Every structure is written in C-alpha cells, then in structure tokens.
Amino acid sequence: xxxxxxxxxxxxxxxxxxxxxxxxxxxxxxxxxxxxxxxxxxxxxxxxxxxxxxxxxxxxxxxxxxxxxxxxxxxxxxxxxxxxxxxxxxxxxxxxxxxxxxxxxxxxxxxxxxxxxxxxxxxxxxxxxxxxxxxxxxxxxxxx
Numbered sequence: 001x002x003x004x005x006x007x008x009x010x011x012x013x014x015x016x017x018x019x020x021x022x023x024x025x026x027x028x029x030x031x032x033x034x035x036x037x038x039x040x041x042x043x044x045x046x047x048x049x050x051x052x053x054x055x056x057x058x059x060x061x062x063x064x065x066x067x068x069x070x071x072x073x074x075x076x077x078x079x080x081x082x083x084x085x086x087x088x089x090x091x092x093x094x095x096x097x098x099x100x101x102x103x104x105x106x107x108x109x110x111x112x113x114x115x116x117x118x119x120x121x122x123x124x125x126x127x128x129x130x131x132x133x134x135x136x137x138x139x140x141x142x143x144x
Contacts, residue, residue: 004032004141007044012131015073018060019126021050021137025109026116028139035114037143042106044138047096047130049103055123063103067129071098096129103127111143 006028008021025041041050053059075092076083084094107124110117126137 001142001144002032002034002037004028004034004139006031006139006141008126008137008139009134010048010126010128010131010136011134012128015129015131016064017128017131018063019128020055020123021126022055022116022123025124025139029111029114029116029141032141032143034111034141034143037111037141039109039111039116040106040138040140041109041124042138042140043100043126043135045130045135047093047100047128048135048137049100049105049127049129050107050137051103051125051127052107052109052118052122053125054121055125056121060125063127067099067102070102071095093130099127099129111141 008024010019025039029039043050073095074082075087077087079085086094086097
C-alpha cells in the first residue's frame, strides 16, 4: 500500500473565503501514483472547513449568507448584545468556530483508475472563516 501526504497552505486576504482546491488535490493524487484508494482532505485549523459541492458562484454566496445568518460575526463578548462567550478569551472568532462545525472538518473521496471518483458537479472547497493569516489543509492519500 502506498501513502502520500501533502499540505496546502492559504493566507486569505478576507476573513471569509471559499477556495476551490480540486485541482491541487488532483495533482496530489497524480504525484502519489495511487490508482485505487482514498484521499482524505481536512482543514488543519478549527476555524476552517473542507467540503464538497458545486462550483457555482451563486451557491457559494448562498452558503456565505446562510452561515452568516446562523452564526453572525460579532466581536463582542457580551451575549446580551449578540456577542459570544468564547470572545471573552480575547478572541473575536466564535462565529468562525460555529461555521466550521456546520460545514465540517474533512472530506474523503474515492480514487478510481488514478482519478478522483466524483459525482456530477462535485468539487472540493477549502472554506476559511477567520482568515488573514497563514493556515493549511492536509491531503492524505492511501491505496495501491
């Protein structure tokens, strides 16, 4: 069995960004030489996510709007003003932790005949919810 590990690094200019990483994952699969197996892609930070969905800009904006309604950014530590208890630690990113919890930590995709075995329209995204600093995602490939 083969194993291959690659890190993808990000330093987003905005607090929230959605980055299509499908091509980078495909490149890692190619580098690995694995023809049949699995690839795990996971965010290595607790304020970011990796997910699979359509690469349609309207859908990405819909996700962002929906997540902001579920867990709005509010740097306050006063829950009475819509703030978060977590922000009492000196952080201002409680909303980012909640957005990550909703969108998930990782995805696993089958590799068949050396390629990602996707359904129609599927793409892999890295979602950043507390950006403007250096973060990473792990790509781990195993198989034959």
